[in-house]
Amino acid sequence: MVDMLSFDATDAEYIDELAAYVAVPSVSRDATQETMRAAAEWLAAQLSFAGGRVVETEGHPAVRGDWLGAPGAPTILVYGHYDVQPTGDLAEWHTEPFELTVDGDVIRGRGVTDDKGPVFIVLKVAQAFVEQEGALPLNVKFLFEGEEEIGSPHLPAYLREHADELAADLVISADGAMWRPSEPSLSIASKGLVTLDVEVTGADGDLHSGRFGGTVANPVHALSEILAGLHTTDGRVAVDGFYDGIPELTDERRAAIAAVPFDEDGYRDGLGLDEVFGEAGYNTLERLWERPTLEINGVKAGGKYTVIPHVATGHISCRLVPGQRPERVLQAITDHVLAQKIPGVRVTVRPDEGGVPAYTIPADHPAIRAATEALAHVYPGQEVLLAVIAGTLPATALFEEVLGAKTLFFSFSTADENLHAPNEFLRISRLREGMRAWEHLWRLLADGPHRLAPVIRDGSA
């Protein structure tokens, strides 16, 4: 392969441009409409070569654009999101979350790797094609949403209403992440997601821990019992039915995973831990790629003063694997929690809407083959690993259902870059590597042995 596009801007120039985008605190959970729109409009302006526009949907708006000047060539839909996670505890950030800051080889800021940086890369590639070659090698539709971090609640309706307009032979997601920095990787699956709250209430109001202590059930005790009861001591999820539908891990798959170079000690040390921990009977990589998980994401009750809090809440999320059905998992957890009869308190389980099943793409799909070749070109001499995204990309199952198209994850984020946590960062080198890889991916999908086959949808090509 020959590099044909020039990416002439300096790193500093690219970073400056990206900084303006990161500076918009588009936290979908709690930002104002104006803030979310500002981020959407930044994107739409970048897509001016493709008629970029902010489109209203229920909830935060989406951004769309189309470049369809390659008749006869395949059509892809590029997906990403402009919303970001909350900052969490500001005291834990070493820099201002919304001020993109260069720190050695990386740039830090909320959203820089999830998903603003990776989207920025594809924008620069498309713009370079248009400027330098006057055309893209294939037809590209762009769809960026503003609600990915809250479970994409309004994307399903939008996709269904615009299914014809968005029809494509492949979705390429700029969201997702390479598994680790040591070599290039592609993801052939992502985990599903369900979330829920458990609320335990006691008296009508907080009570003095002396004047009422010992005579009423304490909601924090009760919540602790419930949360502690979600797992067995050997790390298995204790919920009846949680694992229903999951195929047994085959010896073949175990062997394939065992063949992946994985330094468990390095993984452990990199996280600052004394030991790893997880479901008995599986090693770390199997837990990460093949097994569903249940994690408590937060608890809240009372404070550092002498009360019996009258309400205690816990937030829980589960990552699902193929075979699990989101609504069944939620029901199983609800049943399990409510089956615990704890005297003196009331327990409420509140499943969140928008559960997402797990997703897979075959390892021999043309998109995986083309992407492997593009990455091999950008990272010469390194094997391209086929990995699993243990995170969740809610749109993928939906794209398959509504558009009949598989999704290729092609993100230049890396999973160790503090996604969803304080001090999120992106490796600066990924910007330029990503641009070059997208260039080749598009060329390979447009023509040659990896040319995309047209998707058959509703009986018509």
Add this chain to the structure above:
Amino acid sequence: MVDMLSFDATDAEYIDELAAYVAVPSVSRDATQETMRAAAEWLAAQLSFAGGRVVETEGHPAVRGDWLGAPGAPTILVYGHYDVQPTGDLAEWHTEPFELTVDGDVIRGRGVTDDKGPVFIVLKVAQAFVEQEGALPLNVKFLFEGEEEIGSPHLPAYLREHADELAADLVISADGAMWRPSEPSLSIASKGLVTLDVEVTGADGDLHSGRFGGTVANPVHALSEILAGLHTTDGRVAVDGFYDGIPELTDERRAAIAAVPFDEDGYRDGLGLDEVFGEAGYNTLERLWERPTLEINGVKAGGKYTVIPHVATGHISCRLVPGQRPERVLQAITDHVLAQKIPGVRVTVRPDEGGVPAYTIPADHPAIRAATEALAHVYPGQEVLLAVIAGTLPATALFEEVLGAKTLFFSFSTADENLHAPNEFLRISRLREGMRAWEHLWRLLADGPHRLAPVIRDGSA
């Protein structure tokens, strides 16, 4: 007994005056030095008849005053505090916490019943004596502290340094509370207190719950296990050694408690609960008066987003009964928590300083007899119950140790008035009842059959 003082101000006038004091947000946990001093200065000004003054101590200042114009009469030390608890969740307050608000028969505001209203009562009585009779019936020293709600960390040193200056035959505490509104009561004991934090840490930072979920121990899971393991399912504290030193509850004491009219259904309904709950083998009143407790006051970790929090903390407080030693209880809990080997996390226990043992005063002490008579006069036809304060008054054990003096709790707060919780209130009628009762208490202690005997301290009268 004949009422001799006039309390001529209208309720509205008293409330207005008290409102100015409540308006100072003297939250000892987090107020500024200026705010704490403003509350102290309000008190000092009220004590101008007794040379009232703010005195520097380590931490928030104390307020002192002395009226010693009754040679030959007994000397009492009046104790109270000007600091208040944090407001907790402002959303749960029906009125502004620091704007004293009349609501039917009660006045609402943070600190109005703990302890600003009860202290206000004794100030008005002393002022009335001076204005109307030119003298108090006995010698009175006043000591108000600003750190009661944070465990009185600097009171011990202050008392020891000023033991001679503060010498008294009895301490009368304007802090404490009547047990319930249905009849007058006196307290012959109060529970002790120890508090501690448990912190569980995992990775160096918060982790994405997908990309790392299932492969590392979750600190919130671990904290939940620890907290759930502090009690057995029958409500007993599961900590080895927690109950050490506590005498068996005698049949005689059980019978005395059984003789106290107590409407358990009303207690339960008043708290908005479906059932009460506590240590097996004891009824509610026995749990409240005779048994030590361990309560989780708060938990904190992560939030409603998809992370594995890297730190989870719980705050715990225990109320102690006679026989328990604070430092031993803290050690037993620490040992219990650290004995749980939870893989993949680090557990730290942080006992707070300032543990307080339980306190008792004999039921036949002259102060209890005089106080019983004073209350019987103000609440004619009602029996005066001898109860236990299930809360903690850290100063009492200290007064006994340093001054050799017992403490009489003589507060016109009532335990149902949302102490330490949102919507704290005080019954308006208690203001006037309290003034009249203090008038008679002082007269009875000064002369007659209940005249206080002098305390023998360090071998000298």
